Structure formats: structure tokens, C-alpha cells
Amino acid sequence: MVIRIGAFRHYEDRIDEIQAQAAFWVARENSGRIREAERIELREWLARSPAHELEYTLADSLYADETLTAALKTAPRLAAQRRALPVKAALEWVQQGLAAIAWPKLVAASLCLALCLASASVLFQPTPDAPAEDSRLARGMVLETRPGERLLVQLPDGSRVELGGDTSAEARFTPTERHFALRRGDAHFDVAHDTSRPFLIQTKRAGVRVVGTRFLISQLDEDTRVDVYDGTVEIRPDSDETSKLLLKRGSRVMIGRDVTITHFDATDENDWRNGWVDEAQISLGDLAKLVERRSGERIVIDNDLTQLKLSGRFRINRPDDLLEKLGHAYGFKKIYKDNTYYLVDGN
Amino acid sequence: MTANTLPFGIGVGERRALVAFLVRKSGSEMLAEDIAHDAIIRLVEFQSREKVRNSKALLFKIAVNLLINHQRRENRTVEGVTDEFVDERPTQDRAALDSDRLAQLQRAIDALPPLRREVLVRRRLENQSYEEIGRALNLSSAAVEKHVVRALASLRAYQDKHVFEGVSPW
Incomplete structure (x- = not known):
């Protein structure tokens, strides 16, 4: 007993x-x-x-309750530094962030990025009682990254947008609306809550409307996708202006020739930051594009391999490892020559 | 259900109070009856494995948990996609309940020590990693985790303490 x-x-x-x-x-x-x-x-x-x-x-x-996040938004803070980051702190912050994610060869680039952020941060310093935000932001401000770069933008409303590599976007704020155009590439959004001033994002294939939430938009050749980490996101595919999708935490929508809705694990938001992507039936061509954007490496693929379909979790910021492993599994060879990876049929 | 099939410490009066409480929370009499029934069965199982002093409070707590799970499940059924005909805005009753919960959580958060509150805001609202928070606040990752754990436990204790006070704590 x-x-x-x-x-x-x-x-x-x-x-x-x-x-x-x-x-x-x-x-x-x-x-x-x-x-x-x-x-x-x-x-x-x-x-x-x-x-x-x-x-x-x-x-x-x-813990999962959205009422909790809503309550935390009004909580008194220890040091109010979310909105107006001092330039020096911002510099340190982005350098630390980059040190954690970047490859050694990106260190030089990181300084340039840090400067970008610093200028953006100065530019977006909110003035206490001036409703008129920076005039450059009212006219439209272009944000761009090259392959292998990352850019973190702190907007004056408290929103944070993190651009992936080879990405082009434009932010334009009016008193009643926050506009953001994502022309190319991918970006993670953490939108500050403001029901009176919706945040509108135009992508290649769909319009996205939110009031305050966190999500990731990735644009590939074949589709545009949105992964929702928190809150509700409203999406109108361009192909069907009349239909409207409302997505919640854990939903992924893919807008290509068709509109497909699936679920993903929204518990680890750092996945994307750490270079992980979770894909079902992605073509080798599209996967290679993701790798190129993230790592800044060039990849050339044999024509008959581009349509090869792959599924799984891939770490796109380590091209050498990834391509080596995939080559073993799918029977192609990886050759590195003149700063370019060539993927050729193994037979 | 007759009085002698009810678990120890729970009489017809308690059952009626529970149903009334659940009707207030959910707005549906049928749902309230279902959940009360389920909660009583769970309480019997619970008492077969644990010694319970205040079975009435526990009964309400089990019922509240069932109600939350039910509402989460319901939300999930429309989570994937809802078409434009579905109005996402909560009904007035729901909105009132939500704002009560919001106010309650705000009070509970206000009652936390400032550093712990800051850690929770950074973790849950801003989704920073333990390392990031540690760097910003000069704490070790282990200390950050402890703050998150204690903050969450305090909020839960606050909720428990205030379930029966006031009009609609949940």
C-alpha cells in the first residue's frame, strides 16, 4: 500500500x-x-x-486571453521607452538584435542598418501634443532592404514593423488612416491598437485591415500569405473584392490562384525571426527565393528541379546546411561556385 | 436531479445558485443547465481524489472553467474564417461581461509589483524573449521567468479571490 x-x-x-x-x-x-x-x-x-x-x-x-493583453496595454510601465527610443539605446538594441541573428559577414551591414533605424527613430520621435506627424510620413516614406538584410521600423503610433530581406514597402499616415504598402518581400507587423485609425496594408494580391494585432505577411511568386499571431485580421483578396475573410490567432491564409485557409502553430513567434519557416508543398524555386532573401546568397536551380514540391520546417538563414540536407533527401547536388549555389539534378 | 444524488456539501439550493450564476455569465439557460450538470459530475470525481473543504466554491470554479472552455471552443469554430454576414462584434451582454473582466484584470495587474508588471507586459504584450527582457531590465533569464510565473500565479489568485465578490467578476 x-x-x-x-x-x-x-x-x-x-x-x-x-x-x-x-x-x-x-x-x-x-x-x-x-x-x-x-x-x-x-x-x-x-x-x-x-x-x-x-x-x-x-x-x-x-495567459491566452486577449482580455489580458488588452488590460496590459493600459498598465503603468516601469520606464516609458516603447514609443520614443533614444537613438543610442536604439542603436544598441538593434545591434544586439542583429548580433543574435546575423552571420559574421552581416556585421558590416548591421551598422548600416543600425543607422537606418537610428534615423527612422529620430524622424519618428513623437512630439507630445502635435497631432501632425512627421511630414515625410504624411507624404509617404519608402522603406527598403536588400537580400540578407533586416530592418526594424518603429512607427510614431507605437507600431513596429520588421522587414525581411529584399523587401520594399511604403508607409503613409493620415489623421484617419494608417497606410502601408508591402510591394515586395515579407514583413512582421506588431500594430498598435487604435480603433479610430485603422491600419491598412496593400499587398500584391490582397488588402489587409487591422486595428491592433500581430501578424506576418510573406509574398512569394505564387502566393501571398498572412500568418496571424494575435488579434483579428481582415483580408480582402484582390481577386474577389466582395469577399472578406476574418482571421484569428493561429490562422494562415494563402492567396494565390485560390484562397486557402489553414492553421499553424502560433505559439512561437520568434520562429520567423530565427529563420524558420513551416511549409507544406512549397516548390524548391519558392523556397530558394526565401533563402535568397533571408541569407543574401544567390541560388541557381536546374529547370527541372524548380517545381519539386517540399514540405516541412526549414531553416532558411543557413543555406549551406539546408541545401546539403535537402540534396540528400531529394536527390540533387549542391555546388558552390563564384558566390552562388547551383542546384543540379543528382542523376 | 434529486438532493441525494448531489455530491457532499452541495444541495438543491447551491445547484440553483450555480445555474443562475451561469445564466448571468452565458445568457443561455440551456447552456447553464448543461454546464451545471457537467460541473457537478466533475466535482464528484474531484472529491473522490482530493479532500475539499469548500465544495461550493470549487463547484463554481469548475463551472467557470467549463464555461471558458466552451466559449473558447465556440470561438474556434469561427476562427478559421467567417463570411461577411457574420457580425464579429459581441452582443451587448457579452460586451458588458468582457469589460468587467477587463476592469478586473486591470486591477489585478495594478496590484502587481512594478518590476513584475513590466516583465509581464514585455513578455505577453510585446512578446519579448526572456533574454531580451533580461538585457533591458538587467535580470537573468531565470529571474525573468520567475517574474512571469509569479505574475501569472498572482493574477490567477486574484481572479479566484474575486469570483464571488461584486456583480460579475468574470
């Missing part, structure tokens, strides 16, 4: 411990770095008592 000491104590006397443990698991799961062994431990913990399960689901619902 097994005597469980814990079972003698009332549930009410253990509630603090259980809530702390439940909060620990929820934070762990949402940190995106929970290990497999910990998952097993979590499952065992949940099975041990109905009290564990109850507190875990309550903590999980609370």
Missing part, C-alpha cells in the same frame, strides 16, 4: 503551490523552449490530481 502524504492535506491548503506550479508550466510552454522531458513531466503532473488539471487550464486560458 502506498501512502501519499500530500493527499492528507486539503485542496484549499495546497492551492497556492498548485497555482504556482500551473503558472510555471504555462510560462514554460509559452516560452517556446520546453524540452520533451519536461512535457512528459507536465503530463504526469496533470494526471496526478484533478486539481492540477483544473488550475492548469485556468492559468492557460488566462
